[in-house]
Amino acid sequence: MAWTKTILRVNLSEGTVETEPLNMKWAAEYLGQRGLATKYFTESVDPNVDALSPENTMIFATGPLTGTMASTAARYSVICKSPLTGTIACSNSGGYFGAELKSAGYDMIIFEGAAPSPVYLSIENDKVALRPADDIWGMSVWDADEALHKKHHDPALRIAAIGRSAENGCLYAAIVNDLHRAAGRSGVGTVMASKNLKAVAVRGTKGVGNLFDAKRFMKSVAQEKQVLADNAVTGTGLPALGTQVLMNVINEVGALPTRNMSEVQFEGASKISGEAMLEPRESDGKPNLTTNAGCFGCTIACGRISTVDPTHFSVKDKPQYHKNSGGLEYEAAWAVGADTCVDDLDAATYVNFLCNEDGFDPISFGSTVAAAMELYEIGAISAEETGGVALDFGSAEALVWCAEQVAKGTEFGKKLGLGSKRLCEHYGHPDLSMTVKGQEFPAYDPRGIQGMGLGYATSNRGACHLRGYTVSSEILGIPVKTDPLQTEGKAELVKAFQDATAAVDSAGICVFTTFAWGMDNISPQVDAACEGDWSVEKMLEVGERVWNMERDFNIKAGIGADQDTLPKRLLKDAAKVGPATGRVADLSAMLPEYYELRGWNTDGVPTEETRARLNLSV
Amino acid sequence: MQKSLYLDADKCTGCLQCEMACSYEHEGVFNPVKSSIKVFNFHDEGRFVPYTCTQCDEAWCMTACPVDAITLDAKTGAKVVNASTCVGCKVCTIACPFGTINYNSSTGKVTKCDLCEGDPQCVEACPTGAITYVEADATGFERMKHWAKATDNAGAASGG
Numbered sequence: 001m002a003w004t005k006t007i008l009r010v011n012l013s014e015g016t017v018e019t020e021p022l023n024m025k026w027a028a029e030y031l032g033q034r035g036l037a038t039k040y041f042t043e044s045v046d047p048n049v050d051a052l053s054p055e056n057t058m059i060f061a062t063g064p065l066t067g068t069m070a071s072t073a074a075r076y077s078v079i080c081k082s083p084l085t086g087t088i089a090c091s092n093s094g095g096y097f098g099a100e101l102k103s104a105g106y107d108m109i110i111f112e113g114a115a116p117s118p119v120y121l122s123i124e125n126d127k128v129a130l131r132p133a134d135d136i137w138g139m140s141v142w143d144a145d146e147a148l149h150k151k152h153h154d155p156a157l158r159i160a161a162i163g164r165s166a167e168n169g170c171l172y173a174a175i176v177n178d179l180h181r182a183a184g185r186s187g188v189g190t191v192m193a194s195k196n197l198k199a200v201a202v203r204g205t206k207g208v209g210n211l212f213d214a215k216r217f218m219k220s221v222a223q224e225k226q227v228l229a230d231n232a233v234t235g236t237g238l239p240a241l242g243t244q245v246l247m248n249v250i251n252e253v254g255a256l257p258t259r260n261m262s263e264v265q266f267e268g269a270s271k272i273s274g275e276a277m278l279e280p281r282e283s284d285g286k287p288n289l290t291t292n293a294g295c296f297g298c299t300i301a302c303g304r305i306s307t308v309d310p311t312h313f314s315v316k317d318k319p320q321y322h323k324n325s326g327g328l329e330y331e332a333a334w335a336v337g338a339d340t341c342v343d344d345l346d347a348a349t350y351v352n353f354l355c356n357e358d359g360f361d362p363i364s365f366g367s368t369v370a371a372a373m374e375l376y377e378i379g380a381i382s383a384e385e386t387g388g389v390a391l392d393f394g395s396a397e398a399l400v401w402c403a404e405q406v407a408k409g410t411e412f413g414k415k416l417g418l419g420s421k422r423l424c425e426h427y428g429h430p431d432l433s434m435t436v437k438g439q440e441f442p443a444y445d446p447r448g449i450q451g452m453g454l455g456y457a458t459s460n461r462g463a464c465h466l467r468g469y470t471v472s473s474e475i476l477g478i479p480v481k482t483d484p485l486q487t488e489g490k491a492e493l494v495k496a497f498q499d500a501t502a503a504v505d506s507a508g509i510c511v512f513t514t515f516a517w518g519m520d521n522i523s524p525q526v527d528a529a530c531e532g533d534w535s536v537e538k539m540l541e542v543g544e545r546v547w548n549m550e551r552d553f554n555i556k557a558g559i560g561a562d563q564d565t566l567p568k569r570l571l572k573d574a575a576k577v578g579p580a581t582g583r584v585a586d587l588s589a590m591l592p593e594y595y596e597l598r599g600w601n602t603d604g605v606p607t608e609e610t611r612a613r614l615n616l617s618v
Numbered sequence: 619m620q621k622s623l624y625l626d627a628d629k630c631t632g633c634l635q636c637e638m639a640c641s642y643e644h645e646g647v648f649n650p651v652k653s654s655i656k657v658f659n660f661h662d663e664g665r666f667v668p669y670t671c672t673q674c675d676e677a678w679c680m681t682a683c684p685v686d687a688i689t690l691d692a693k694t695g696a697k698v699v700n701a702s703t704c705v706g707c708k709v710c711t712i713a714c715p716f717g718t719i720n721y722n723s724s725t726g727k728v729t730k731c732d733l734c735e736g737d738p739q740c741v742e743a744c745p746t747g748a749i750t751y752v753e754a755d756a757t758g759f760e761r762m763k764h765w766a767k768a769t770d771n772a773g774a775a776s777g778g
Contacts, residue, residue: 067648068638068648069635069638069639069642069648069743071635071745096634103649103650103651156651179661205649205651206647206649207641207645207647207648207649207651207652208647208648208649209646209647209648209649214646218642222742225745228745229745239631290663290664291631291664291665291666292631293631293632293666294631294632294633294745295633296633296634297633297634297635297638298631298633299633299635299745301631301633301745301746303631305664306664307664323661323662323663324661324662324663324664325661
């Protein structure tokens with residue numbers, strides 16, 4: 001079992017809340033979370049709908065393992081159509097919120113329509129109600145979180161909320177839960193704001209149980225926890241340095257996108273690395289990192305809890321930012337750091353705080369600032385527009401100023417909130433936008449890691465590292481080492497990672513487990529928890545089915561093969577330094593083979609045979 | 619040899635594996651609300667602090683109970699609530715200076731740590747060694763060893 005088998009359907013236009021049984025026929029084919037919620041979504045939403053209209057449904061979904069003792073079983077995903085990309089949006093978060101929702105008795109919440117005025121959803125087990133949120137609309141995530149805890153007199157309430165950036169139309173706004181965990185990408189927070197839904201506040205005290213074979217599950221969970229503990233990445237590297245363990249590694253292999261992705265190595269990388277976060281600073285003798293932290297049930301604990309140097313220019317007159325909060329992970333540190341050439345760890349940490357406080361994706365934000373800096377450099381953005389702030393690459397002051405503008409939603413902040421693609425189009429330089437399908441890149445340059453180039457081009461939510469992290473194989477040698485500069489065999493590698501990840505994202509666990517776990521470690525846990533057959537083969541089949549279902553939605557939304565590409569800069573301008581010198585992202589060497597392996601025609605559309613094999617309707 | 623739980627907040631990451639192990643052992647469900655060990659998140663300070671019953675020798679919960687529902691497990695030293703005797707009066711929850719015995723509204727009884735008959739499941743579940751089950755007379759020895767090393771300027775402290 002493991003599923004609660006109950007879902008909440010909330011019609012925001014009508015103000016109604018109803019429960020209904022989970023469709024177990026679909027659960028048997030799509031498992032949960034990403035897969036199952038996308039099935040519900042695609043069955044009911046027109047792919048051509050305006051992402052910010054009431055017709056765009058938004059689903060919060062847990063997986064069957066969420067809330068159990070399986071390591072990392074904290075996850076929930078938010079599924080809707082993205083206002084940033086026009087593709088399917090599926091953003092995944094940890095923290096404690098997902099497990100709490102499950103403990104309240106629900107596998108998912110389906111939000112339909114839009115409320116006529118601001119509301120939040122209050123869930124206390126069976127007691128579920130939409131309540132007015134006029135008094136918290138206009139607040140940051142952090143203030144809204146505090147206000148709701150006070151209003152409910154319940155410190156144990158778990159809250160997911162949007163901040164001011166979402167309310168102001170920032171197209172990469174996030175949904176932030178537990179203060180600093182986020183369903184971060186593709187603007188799912190913007191969709192939530194369009195529904196006038198400020199927050200979801202959950203208290204669940206039922207617990208998660210009813211496992212199919214509890215004894216087998218507990219045995220499997222204990223065994224697989226040990227595998228994580230014994231692995232060098234999940235047992236040592238991630239707890240000690242977090243994902244920031246990668247900053248120096250990726251820089252050394254010449255795949256750290258720098259200066260709006262015009263270069264592949266950043267000379268200041270070590271200053272914003274995981275190692276730098278451990279160095280005691282001069283002012284108070286404390287390091288940036290206070291401690292590592294785990295999400296619910298996570299035995300890896302890659303999370304960073306940090307402080308900003310209280311004497312740093314960004315916070316010296318703002319004592320509210322002198323406390324601990326969620327620190328830098330690698331993608332955020334890269335985007336607000338290397339891509340903007342800012343090597344100031346405290347500025348980056350403060351900006352990361354602001355991203356959490358007002359709910360916007362640090363990856364898209366940092367990349368958009370990098371694009372703005374290049375536009376400023378060529379004179380397309382004038383100092384008049386920035387009120388005299390010089391948007392120079394490397395300027396920590398400019399970076400901090402930009403983050404404050406997006407958080408507050410000022411005139412220039414709203415421009416930055418459009419994201420890199422629309423910003424560069426607005427100023428007449430679309431080629432300077434480093435995006436795929438409108439979404440900004442994460443922290444791996446495809447000139448130095450070729451498989452990632454194919455992964456970015458074919459990702460169902462635009463440029464993203466979490467749809468298929470071939471960095472594992474190409475750089476870290478997991479499960480086997482492949483040459484990052486070669487294209488041979490990468491089509492197969494990318495497909496395998498994409499399918500496996502879709503299955504992991506449908507189970508309720510964290511994709512970071514896959515540094516140590518293969519599907520043969522994951523499937524026994526799912527199989528013991530859930531009724532039905534959840535063999536390795538079945539899990540991979542589910543992953544492939546989910547991938548094709550997402551692809552289908554995008555094609556119907558008008559986003560097909562013509563957008564399976566990369567910015568010209570990555571396809572034409574060769575890397576000038578490091579191991580990848582002379583290389584461009586050689587997409588054309590991989591893409592046709594990828595389509596073929598996927599069982600798609602040359603236009604990138606799944607064939608009838610493929611649909612039939614995966615039991616997908618047209 | 620009697621043993622005690624030893625909690626080291628420095629090692630805690632707030633994952634709540636201990637809370638799930640405890641609730642699963644006693645209630646058959648993963649439910650932090652029903653756990654006798656609790657991890658507190660002092661967010662602004664960046665501290666996760668686990669806490670549970672220390673099994674006082676002179677246990678005020680046991681003394682206060684009007685129906686003698688709390689008894690000593692001689693093998694482990696645990697003060698154990700006998701659910702069939704407990705009447706749910708909650709006097710023990712008032713008597714305990716540490717708040718580590720609590721009412722369970724779904725059973726109408728109180729619950730507290732019973733050391734799982736000498737095999738505490740929270741210890742097994744903890745991934746970082748923040749919860750250990752050590753000789754009762756030596757709970758401070760690990761910390762003493764740390765400071766012994768730190769103050770030994772001739773050998774250990776210099777890496778010897």
